[in-house]
Amino acid sequence: MNFESTALDSAFMALADPVRRSIIARLSRGPATVNELAEPFEISKQAVSKHIQVLEQAQLVTRTRDAQRRPVHLNPARLEALTAWINQYRLVREEQFRSLDAVLQSSAGHHGAKAKEKP
Amino acid sequence: MNFESTALDSAFMALADPVRRSIIARLSRGPATVNELAEPFEISKQAVSKHIQVLEQAQLVTRTRDAQRRPVHLNPARLEALTAWINQYRLVREEQFRSLDAVLQSSAGHHGAKAKEKP
DNA sequence: AGGTTGATAAACAAGTTAGTTGATTAGCAA
DNA sequence: TTGCTAATCAACTAACTTGTTTATCAACCT
Numbered sequence: 001m002n003f004e005s006t007a008l009d010s011a012f013m014a015l016a017d018p019v020r021r022s023i024i025a026r027l028s029r030g031p032a033t034v035n036e037l038a039e040p041f042e043i044s045k046q047a048v049s050k051h052i053q054v055l056e057q058a059q060l061v062t063r064t065r066d067a068q069r070r071p072v073h074l075n076p077a078r079l080e081a082l083t084a085w086i087n088q089y090r091l092v093r094e095e096q097f098r099s100l101d102a103v104l105q106s107s108a109g110h111h112g113a114k115a116k117e118k119p
Numbered sequence: 120m121n122f123e124s125t126a127l128d129s130a131f132m133a134l135a136d137p138v139r140r141s142i143i144a145r146l147s148r149g150p151a152t153v154n155e156l157a158e159p160f161e162i163s164k165q166a167v168s169k170h171i172q173v174l175e176q177a178q179l180v181t182r183t184r185d186a187q188r189r190p191v192h193l194n195p196a197r198l199e200a201l202t203a204w205i206n207q208y209r210l211v212r213e214e215q216f217r218s219l220d221a222v223l224q225s226s227a228g229h230h231g232a233k234a235k236e237k238p
Numbered sequence: 239a240g241g242t243t244g245a246t247a248a249a250c251a252a253g254t255t256a257g258t259t260g261a262t263t264a265g266c267a268a
Numbered sequence: 269t270t271g272c273t274a275a276t277c278a279a280c281t282a283a284c285t286t287g288t289t290t291a292t293c294a295a296c297c298t
Binding site: 017050068 | 285286287288289295296
Binding site: 008009010012013015016017018021024025028074076079080082083085086087088089090 | 127128129131132134135136137140143144147193195198199201202204205206207208209
């Protein structure tokens with residue numbers, strides 16, 4: 001079983017917070033400093049800094065250096081990795097529907113839904 | 120600011136766990152019962168049942184009734200909602216690259232990167 | 239050097255999550 | 269009824285997350 005868990009773990013976890021998603025949204029319009037990113041929120045700058053660390057650890061953002069500022073940049077590649085994971089199962093499901101359709105047409109009326117196949 | 124947070128919160132949070140993602144992967148091959156879903160894992164059935172509750176609350180899966188069994192089904196629509204959110208910012212970023220390209224071509228050599236514009 | 243600004247580190251409180259074990263409900267089969 | 273199976277509920281622990289406050293670091297500016 002293909003468990004490359006931790007990368008996806010941290011990425012999905014990072015997006016499971018409205019503040020962090022809002023930061024992503026803002027960064028999609030261009031890089032920004034921690035102060036700029038913290039401005040729209042009621043929470044402290046330190047808290048926003050931690051959120052950015054979470055996003056950075058998930059590799060959803062990167063940071064560069066500009067004097068004392070540490071601008072944050074979006075990393076679109078990581079976002080695409082997430083859509084890739086999701087699409088993997090969304091597409092499989094569409095195939096599933098086609099097979100199900102075939103089964104229903106060939107043996108219509110089979111009631112016992114005891115699926116017990118093992119991979 | 121368009122905050123329809125909680126739905127995305129629970130969905131991303133639900134996928135931030137390898138056990139739950141593995142359950143999604145298994146369900147993409149067709150519905151399964153709690154016992155069947157619990158089999159590949161070392162943890163107890165109760166723990167898997169809780170994971171399924173998390174997925175259900177996030178509306179990533181639904182459950183039907185078959186006697187004492189409660190088969191779990193994937194809900195692909197919710198997965199598409201996540202890709203929709205992500206693509207929203209991935210696409211914006213591509214536009215951003217085009218604008219950045221234009222800026223760099225028109226004023227090449229500008230050194231003071233003191234971005235301070237406010238939306 | 240001294241002062242200010244941008245950002246982080248460390249320590250803590252409060253809340254949440256993931257897992258456990260033990261008991262309980264609900265349906266099916268004799 | 270009795271027993272078996274599928275699944276959940278309840279109570280509890282351990283670990284983690286989010287936010288705070290206080291203190292520190294690094295780079296710039298007179």
